Amino acid sequence: MRQGGDAPGAWIDEGLRIALHKDGCRLLEQLLQDPDLDIEGDELRSGEKCHPDRRKDIQTVLGTVHLKRSYFYRAASGPAKEGQGRFPLDQAMGLIDGYSAGMAKMMCRAGAMASSYEAASADLKAYAGLEVEGRQIQRLVNLKAAEIAAHAHQCVPAQPVKPVQVFYASVDGTGVPMIPEELEDRPGKQEDGSSKTREAKLGCVFTQQSTDEEGHPLRDPDSTTYLSSFVPAKEFGPLIRAEALRRGMALATLVVLLGDGAAWIWEIARTCFHFAVQIVDFFHACEHLTLLTESLFGKGTETAKEYQERWRAYLEVDQVGAFLTEARIWLAHPCASAPEALKQIGYFENNQSRMLYGTYRDNGYFIGSGVVEAGCKTVIGQRVKQSGMLWSVNGAGHVLDIRCAVMNRDFEGFWQQRNSFAQMKKAA
Numbered sequence: 571m572r573q574g575g576d577a578p579g580a581w582i583d584e585g586l587r588i589a590l591h592k593d594g595c596r597l598l599e600q601l602l603q604d605p606d607l608d609i610e611g612d613e614l615r616s617g618e619k620c621h622p623d624r625r626k627d628i629q630t631v632l633g634t635v636h637l638k639r640s641y642f643y644r645a646a647s648g649p650a651k652e653g654q655g656r657f658p659l660d661q662a663m664g665l666i667d668g669y670s671a672g673m674a675k676m677m678c679r680a681g682a683m684a685s686s687y688e689a690a691s692a693d694l695k696a697y698a699g700l701e702v703e704g705r706q707i708q709r710l711v712n713l714k715a716a717e718i719a720a721h722a723h724q725c726v727p728a729q730p731v732k733p734v735q736v737f738y739a740s741v742d743g744t745g746v747p748m749i750p751e752e753l754e755d756r757p758g759k760q761e762d763g764s765s766k767t768r769e770a771k772l773g774c775v776f777t778q779q780s781t782d783e784e785g786h787p788l789r790d791p792d793s794t795t796y797l798s799s800f801v802p803a804k805e806f807g808p809l810i811r812a813e814a815l816r817r818g819m820a821l822a823t824l825v826v827l828l829g830d831g832a833a834w835i836w837e838i839a840r841t842c843f844h845f846a847v848q849i850v851d852f853f854h855a856c857e858h859l860t861l862l863t864e865s866l867f868g869k870g871t872e873t874a875k876e877y878q879e880r881w882r883a884y885l886e887v888d889q890v891g892a893f894l895t896e897a898r899i900w901l902a903h904p905c906a907s908a909p910e911a912l913k914q915i916g917y918f919e920n921n922q923s924r925m926l927y928g929t930y931r932d933n934g935y936f937i938g939s940g941v942v943e944a945g946c947k948t949v950i951g952q953r954v955k956q957s958g959m960l961w962s963v964n965g966a967g968h969v970l971d972i973r974c975a976v977m978n979r980d981f982e983g984f985w986q987q988r989n990s991f992a993q994m995k996k997a998a
Contacts, residue, residue, distance in 0.1 A: 591699060594632040602637055602659065611658040618642045624657070629702065630670040664989070667713060673700070675985045678714055681707040682972035685956055708965075715968035718975050721984040723809075727817055728979035729793055734777040736787070736935065737822030739814050739843060740942035741806070741835050743769040744950055749960045768963060770950050770970065773797045773810035774942045775817050781934040794941060795978040796949050798970040800963045807838035814843075828939040830854040831921055850924040851939035856882060862914035865907040866900045887928040890918055949973060 601607070614620055621641040628635050639659040646653045666674040676698065680690035687704035694700040694707075745767030758765020776794040778787050797813045799806055819825055825846040829835035831854055839848050859881055867874040877900075881893040897915055901908055918925070930937050953973055954966045975981040 588699060591632045595630070595635050598630065598632060599635050599637065602635070602663075609658050609662050611656070611661065612640060614642065615644070617644045617647075619644075626657075626660075626668070628663075628665060628668055628670060629673050629700075631672040631676065631698065631700070633700070667710060669710065671985065671989060673702075674710055674714065676700070677702060677707045677710045678718070678972055679976060679981065681711040682953070682969050682976055685952065686959075687711075711972060712965065712968050715971045718981065718984050719971035721987065722971075722975040722978060722980040723812065723816070725980055725983050725987075727795065728983070729795075729817070731818035731821065733821040733823070734779055734790070734818065735823050736778040737775070737814070737817075737819050737825045738778065738828060738936060738941075739773065739775050739810060739819075739825070739846070740828040740939050741771060741773045741810060741838060742830060742939065742942045742946055743771045743832075744946040744955075746770045746800075746950065746954050746966050747960050748966075749962055752961075752963055768800055770954070770966065771799055771801070771803070771806045772942060772945050772950060773806065773813065774945050775810070775814050775819070776941060777817075777822070778934075778936070785931070785934055787934050787936045789936075789941070792979075794945075796945055796974045798950060798967075798974055800967055803834035803838060804841075807842040810838070811842040826935055828936065828942070830939055830943075831858070831917065836924075847930075847935070848924045849930060849935065849937055850921045851943075852885075852927055852937040854939070855885060855918075855921075855925060855927075858914050858917050859885065862897060862911060862918075865910035865914060866897065866903060866905070868905045871905075885925060885927055886931075888926045890922045890925050894918055894922075949977060 619642070621643065623638040624641045626637050626639065628637060637659065639657055641655060641657055643655040644653060664671045669677065676694060677690070680693050681687055684690035684693050687708045690707050691702060691704040694702055746769075747766055748768050752768060753765050756765045756768070757763055758767070760766065774794055774796050777790045779790055781787050795813065795817060797810055799809060801809070814825075825843065827835075827839050827843045827846040827848050828851060829839070829848070831850045836848065839846060860878055863874040863878045863881070864870075867877060877896075881897070884890065884893040894915060897911070900906060901911055927937055950970060953969060954961055972981065975984065
């Protein structure tokens with residue numbers, strides 16, 4: 571064993587990979603420059619002129635490939651028309667902005683899943699030996715995101731659609747930091763009434779077939795898919811409904827909609843999931859219960875703690891009305907902050923029909939919106955809420971579209987379909 575250095579051959583696999591990539595680039599160049607290669611459309615058409623040997627460097631998963639190819643151009647035939655040009659070899663290869671389809675796929679995935687575009691650039695260099703700037707990855711993400719999202723919303727889901735016992739939909743929102751142009755005239759929570767963020771809405775759907783031995787619900791493995799958008803709630807509702815239908819909601823015995831109590835969520839429930847059992851997240855209800863008891867008895871007092879436990883027990887057995895009756899009596903208490911207490915009482919009154927937690931538990935339903943709340947952190951926060959980031963709505967939306975496609979296992983299908991379509995066109 572050598573001391574003070576690498577063992578013999580420690581880097582042989584890395585060196586071999588680099589050599590194989592170089593040889594692969596050379597072989598690919600030879601293949602694509604073979605004069606006998608049959609390239610669809612590589613012949614003159616009526617009115618065209620051919621300009622041979624136009625040079626182009628393309629980026630592939632093997633590295634840079636240097637090509638010479640024919641360019642065909644047809645001049646404009648009228649004052650209001652433009653000339654048309656084409657590169658048959660580029661079209662046959664399915665190039666995307668100068669990148670091979672395989673390279674474009676890697677760039678889009680890295681750009682969506684790394685913590686930043688610069689981190690994506692570093693990942694491609696470290697894992698595949700590919701050098702591409704972060705701004706080029708960003709450009710490609712913005713170029714392909716709409717196509718990837720459209721495919722994901724229409725394709726057959728990776729998880730097979732089948733009848734399920736309980737089908738869940740859940741929605742939430744989180745603020746994403748924006749550039750000043752995206753925030754003009756938007757009210758917010760800053761001292762001057764302005765905003766620093768725009769709300770990204772996240773919806774998720776998942777299924778449940780069974781409960782454990784203690785009656786607790788079990789989420790089906792790999793059944794969760796996500797949808798993110800910056801559109802208003804009235805437009806987001808139909809989107810999450812469409813995702814639910816794509817995932818087989820119509821085959822479910824029961825549909826449940828989980829939310830944190832925000833009014834826009836229940837408006838989505840009214841317009842798009844009126845048939846669903848609506849459940850307010852139990853832990854949000856308990857947070858509001860804390861605010862209620864503190865407004866009535868004082869923050870941190872023993873009486874507040876005592877009534878928080880007492881009224882939580884009421885919540886767990888479908889007795890919202892009973893604890894609200896007691897709470898109203900305590901409004902006359904000298905320590906009570908009536909405006910805040912009335913606000914919290916109103917929250918429970920408005921959501922009373924969605925707080926039958928004893929019944930929900932007896933039936934084996936989930937009563938928490940933890941799945942979508944965790945999604946706000948993992949799907950959205952970990953990518954577009956990093957320190958120092960400022961986004962445009964389109965820029966953040968594009969990266970989240972691809973990120974959702976990856977997490978939903980729809981991303982690979984887009985590229986497979988694209989390649990199959992290119993082969994079908996060539997065969998035709």
